[in-house]
Amino acid sequence: MTAGDPLWFKDAVIYQLHVKTFFDSDGDGVGDFRGLTSKLDYLEALGVNTLWLLPTFPSPFRDDGYDIADYYSIHPMYGTMEDFQAFLAAAHERRLRVVTELVLNHTSDKHPWFMEARSARDNPRRDWYVWSDTDDKYRGVRIIFLDTETSNWAWDPVSKQYYWHRFFSHQPDLNYDNPAVREEMWQVMKFWAELGVDGFRIDAVPYLVEREGTTCEGMPETHEVIKFLRARLDQCFPGRMLLAEANQVPELVRPYFGDGDEFHMAFHFPLMTRMFMAIRLEDRGPLTDIIRRTPTLPENCQWAVFLRNHDELTLEMVTPEEREFMYDEYARDPVARLNLGIRRRLAPLLDGDRRRVELMNGLLMSLPGSPIVYYGDEIGMGDNVYLGDRNGVRTPMQWSGGWNGGFSTADPERLAFAMISNPVYGYQAVNVLAQERSGHTLLNWMRRLIRVRQSTRVFSRGSLMLLDPPNQRVLAYVRAFEKEQVLVVNNLSGTVQAVELDLSPLAGAIPVEMFGQSLFPRIGTQPYLLTLGPHAFYWFRLRRL
Amino acid sequence: MADESLLSDDLLRQLMATGHVDILVGLPTLNNAATVVDVVRSAQRGIAKYFPRARALIFNADSGSDDGTPALVRDATTDDTGTVSASRPLRTTNRITTPYHGLPGKGSAMRMIFAVADLLSADAVVTLDPNVTSVTPDWIPALAGPVRDGHADLVAPRYPRTAADGPLVTQLVRPLVRAAYGWTLSEPLMGEFGCSRAFATHCLELPALGSGGSDGVDLWMAAEALAKGFRPGQAALGPRLLGPSQRRLALPDVFQQVMDAVCACLELHDSYWLPRGAAAPVPCFGTLNGAAEPGARPDVTAMAGAFARDVAALHPVLETILTEQTLAGVTAAAATPAPLVYDDDLWAHTVFEFLLAYHRAVMTREHVTQTLLPLYLGRTAAFLMQHAKSDPATVDAAFESLCLAFERAKPSAAALWKKT
Numbered sequence: 001m002t003a004g005d006p007l008w009f010k011d012a013v014i015y016q017l018h019v020k021t022f023f024d025s026d027g028d029g030v031g032d033f034r035g036l037t038s039k040l041d042y043l044e045a046l047g048v049n050t051l052w053l054l055p056t057f058p059s060p061f062r063d064d065g066y067d068i069a070d071y072y073s074i075h076p077m078y079g080t081m082e083d084f085q086a087f088l089a090a091a092h093e094r095r096l097r098v099v100t101e102l103v104l105n106h107t108s109d110k111h112p113w114f115m116e117a118r119s120a121r122d123n124p125r126r127d128w129y130v131w132s133d134t135d136d137k138y139r140g141v142r143i144i145f146l147d148t149e150t151s152n153w154a155w156d157p158v159s160k161q162y163y164w165h166r167f168f169s170h171q172p173d174l175n176y177d178n179p180a181v182r183e184e185m186w187q188v189m190k191f192w193a194e195l196g197v198d199g200f201r202i203d204a205v206p207y208l209v210e211r212e213g214t215t216c217e218g219m220p221e222t223h224e225v226i227k228f229l230r231a232r233l234d235q236c237f238p239g240r241m242l243l244a245e246a247n248q249v250p251e252l253v254r255p256y257f258g259d260g261d262e263f264h265m266a267f268h269f270p271l272m273t274r275m276f277m278a279i280r281l282e283d284r285g286p287l288t289d290i291i292r293r294t295p296t297l298p299e300n301c302q303w304a305v306f307l308r309n310h311d312e313l314t315l316e317m318v319t320p321e322e323r324e325f326m327y328d329e330y331a332r333d334p335v336a337r338l339n340l341g342i343r344r345r346l347a348p349l350l351d352g353d354r355r356r357v358e359l360m361n362g363l364l365m366s367l368p369g370s371p372i373v374y375y376g377d378e379i380g381m382g383d384n385v386y387l388g389d390r391n392g393v394r395t396p397m398q399w400s401g402g403w404n405g406g407f408s409t410a411d412p413e414r415l416a417f418a419m420i421s422n423p424v425y426g427y428q429a430v431n432v433l434a435q436e437r438s439g440h441t442l443l444n445w446m447r448r449l450i451r452v453r454q455s456t457r458v459f460s461r462g463s464l465m466l467l468d469p470p471n472q473r474v475l476a477y478v479r480a481f482e483k484e485q486v487l488v489v490n491n492l493s494g495t496v497q498a499v500e501l502d503l504s505p506l507a508g509a510i511p512v513e514m515f516g517q518s519l520f521p522r523i524g525t526q527p528y529l530l531t532l533g534p535h536a537f538y539w540f541r542l543r544r545l
Numbered sequence: 546m547a548d549e550s551l552l553s554d555d556l557l558r559q560l561m562a563t564g565h566v567d568i569l570v571g572l573p574t575l576n577n578a579a580t581v582v583d584v585v586r587s588a589q590r591g592i593a594k595y596f597p598r599a600r601a602l603i604f605n606a607d608s609g610s611d612d613g614t615p616a617l618v619r620d621a622t623t624d625d626t627g628t629v630s631a632s633r634p635l636r637t638t639n640r641i642t643t644p645y646h647g648l649p650g651k652g653s654a655m656r657m658i659f660a661v662a663d664l665l666s667a668d669a670v671v672t673l674d675p676n677v678t679s680v681t682p683d684w685i686p687a688l689a690g691p692v693r694d695g696h697a698d699l700v701a702p703r704y705p706r707t708a709a710d711g712p713l714v715t716q717l718v719r720p721l722v723r724a725a726y727g728w729t730l731s732e733p734l735m736g737e738f739g740c741s742r743a744f745a746t747h748c749l750e751l752p753a754l755g756s757g758g759s760d761g762v763d764l765w766m767a768a769e770a771l772a773k774g775f776r777p778g779q780a781a782l783g784p785r786l787l788g789p790s791q792r793r794l795a796l797p798d799v800f801q802q803v804m805d806a807v808c809a810c811l812e813l814h815d816s817y818w819l820p821r822g823a824a825a826p827v828p829c830f831g832t833l834n835g836a837a838e839p840g841a842r843p844d845v846t847a848m849a850g851a852f853a854r855d856v857a858a859l860h861p862v863l864e865t866i867l868t869e870q871t872l873a874g875v876t877a878a879a880a881t882p883a884p885l886v887y888d889d890d891l892w893a894h895t896v897f898e899f900l901l902a903y904h905r906a907v908m909t910r911e912h913v914t915q916t917l918l919p920l921y922l923g924r925t926a927a928f929l930m931q932h933a934k935s936d937p938a939t940v941d942a943a944f945e946s947l948c949l950a951f952e953r954a955k956p957s958a959a960a961l962w963k964k965t
Contacts, residue, residue: 281598281636282636283600283635283636283637285635285636285637286635319633321597321598321635325597325598325635469562470558470559470562470563471562471563471564472562472563472564472636472637472639473564493564495564495565497564498561499562
């Protein structure tokens with residue numbers, strides 16, 4: 001599977017899922033690899049070609065698996081290593097690539113490395129973590145989990161020193177100034193790559209190295225660590241991919257691509273936030289602004305774009321006015337707010353409005369980057385903000401209207417997370433089985449959308465040229481790759497719009513609407529008039545015949 | 546409803562692209578190159594700071610400027626709206642500049658602004674005078690806020706006034722409109738104002754908006770709002786300073802325009818104002834800050850001289866307009882220039898008797914208003930002499946006292962008006 005085009009990730013449509021809540025094969029209330037394997041046909045039919053799995057390592061689960069206690073195994077509740085390998089083989093048979101999580105920055109405080117390190121100041125593992133006699137070092141570095149942490153230092157009563165943690169206090173940061181740590185993490189990566197994993201999503205990338213007097217984010221030494229791992233990976237496993245989680249503005253994320261020798265991909269966080277902002281403002285300004293500010297990437301790199309994921313909708317990179325607007329529009333109930341973000345799924349964020357859900361997915365699939373679909377969003381699943389932390393967007397997949405939504409045969413009380421059961425988004429109303437029975441459901445619409453996107457490489461590899469029609473409610477752009485051109489026109493507003501597009505550079509082309517293959521009038525030198533229904537969008541393949 | 550013949554195809558295309566707006570800032574311009582850029586910037590900053598979520602349009606109706614005003618409006622930018630940290634509007638602030646057709650003058654420009662507001666369903670309309678150099682971003686929420694909040698349909702300005710600042714307003718229009726219409730509106734000659742879409746749509750039907758003129762149009766709108774039941778409000782703005790390049794009309798022309806408008810409004814609205822009693826308060830939003838600018842002091846000696854000279858010369862005409870008692874008072878005042886005294890009650894009766902003469906058409910109406918001008922100069926000179934050294938509070942009290950004198954004089958004038 002890993003042979004072939006080394007730039008496969010550019011053509012990826014990624015499906016992000018949580019093994020824990022996808023499908024439970026053994027009735028213990030927790031999803032597992034056997035369950036996931038049994039649902040690969042579903043994923044293949046959806047049209048995605050890459051799976052990104054949330055962490056499945058052994059863990060005390062104080063951060064839903066991002067607190068890793070053993071990097072060389074999977075948690076028994078998800079199955080055995082044999083189950084994992086069987087899943088990997090079955091996915092590859094279907095030409096589905098698999099990307100797994102790798103948390104480099106920190107471990108669980110229950111990881112044996114940390115247990116050893118804290119046991120005595122002279123323990124050989126002591127220097128695998130970051131220690132200090134005082135909590136004065138790196139003063140001023142921001143705290144990320146504002147709602148739960150008051151300091152980046154935590155006191156260890158065992159060894160009587162403070163240890164550094166950028167996230168929860170039970171997640172001590174590894175010390176990447178120690179070459180042994182770098183080497184060990186390469187061994188981890190190698191272990192999974194040898195099993196056949198196609199890529200790694202690296203969590204919390206900017207925080208690997210600390211330096212006094214700085215923000216401790218994106219240090220040059222952090223880039224050295226990444227280059228080290230990338231070089232080893234390319235050397236031993238060509239064609240494998242590294243995906244960075246760096247929750248920053250694109251100008252600051254750009255260095256993580258290096259000269260094409262660090263990450264292959266990185267998430268474009270602000271684009272996601274701006275999509276939500278633009279559709280609520282009914283104004284393309286936030287989107288065109290961030291698109292123009294997005295730097296060009298090395299040829300062998302790609303953005304990963306998404307609407308929702310397993311975390312909160314981040315509002316870290318917006319102005320205070322914008323944040324207040326987003327809270328007012330998307331999280332009027334303060335319970336939905338977490339840290340500097342909003343813990344909600346796509347459909348509830350958009351008030352269950354099918355038109356807006358479609359438009360947002362249309363944007364996702366037509367803007368530059370490899371799109372990521374978060375599990376359950378393809379059927380419009382809801383959330384439960386009362387589950388605490390971000391668990392409300394990690395509830396079990398809703399496969400049917402039956403027992404536990406078809407997710408598990410366990411007693412409902414035993415489930416990893418309670419099913420969504422309200423009358424609007426509950427599994428009785430929103431589920432795969434029901435949506436497979438009708439051609440016009442969101443699920444089948446998503447399948448068509450992905451199929452149309454994948455019918456051309458213009459979306460995955462093409463350039464983007466923004467158009468500037470006077471109507472600010474309309475976002476229009478031309479994607480081009482080799483000899484292909486696609487005109488995309490989106491109505492961001494909830495009302496019918498007319499727009500005049502200056503398409504004179506494309507004069508002579510015949511627009512063919514890509515979903516219905518309908519012909520539109522030939523483009524001339526005069527402004528091209530289009531009318532769009534509320535939240536409608538068109539993709540036109542431009543033909544010259 | 547909007548008269549769509551006002552709108553060229555090109556403008557219509559721009560409006561189509563703009564769509565519904567929450568706030569429309571109208572700028573009626575004619576050769577305002579020296580000052581208009583700062584006004585546009587203030588509007589932009591006001592929108593960004595106070596209405597960052599609003600759909601906004603800055604709409605410039607230009608009367609054929611030959612000094613590049615439209616281009617300046619189009620290109621005016623603020624240097625603090627492009628960064629992430631500064632206040633900036635979340636939505637795009639649209640901007641349209643267009644020439645308008647019809648008679649040149651503010652009336653036609655206002656008609657176009659209101660037509661656009663109507664067509665784009667603007668929730669609030671703010672009109673700014675492009676020749677005012679003291680506009681600040683705070684003026685936008687001051688004028689638009691009460692409308693958006695549903696507290697008023699028309700928000701007139703309030704400026705701090707010295708004794709010599711705007712005597713046509715303080716000595717004549719303010720007390721007259723207050724007494725007649727029964728509302729304590731400080732600035733009926735609204736240089737800038739805010740209004741609701743309903744009021745803008747209503748004004749499209751006003752014949753005065755199809756005409757030229759400037760100050761008269763503002764008065765028409767204020768009077769129409771009061772008479773037709775639109776909720777009035779006032780916004781406390783800072784001092785109002787005019788730019789140096791204004792091609793100002795001579796006093797006789799301004800006086801004529803204003804008096805024509807006052808008299809025409811009173812004729813049109815007499816069923817409303819004749820039965821009105823004591824003035825009701827018009828709510829004022831905000832607090833007046835900033836001292837009034839003293840400005841250039843008028844030559845009161847010349848004004849008093851003109852008053853004395855013209856009262857003597859126009860005595861036969863005044864006999865046909867004024868009652869015997871009022872004429873005696875005026876004659877006595879004109880004959881005693883040092884110190885010149887033209888008290889509040891005498892002035893109030895003078896004005897109302899002129900209005901009655903206008904109403905009865907005892908002579909050509911233009912002649913009536915022209916005859917009032919020297920008396921206005923005399924009254925103003927007397928007031929300025931009396932308050933040459935008064936502090937602001939004393940001046941404000943004198944303004945209020947004058948308004949009350951007009952209110953006292955109104956009933957007898959109203960009774961005579963009805964008999965005519």
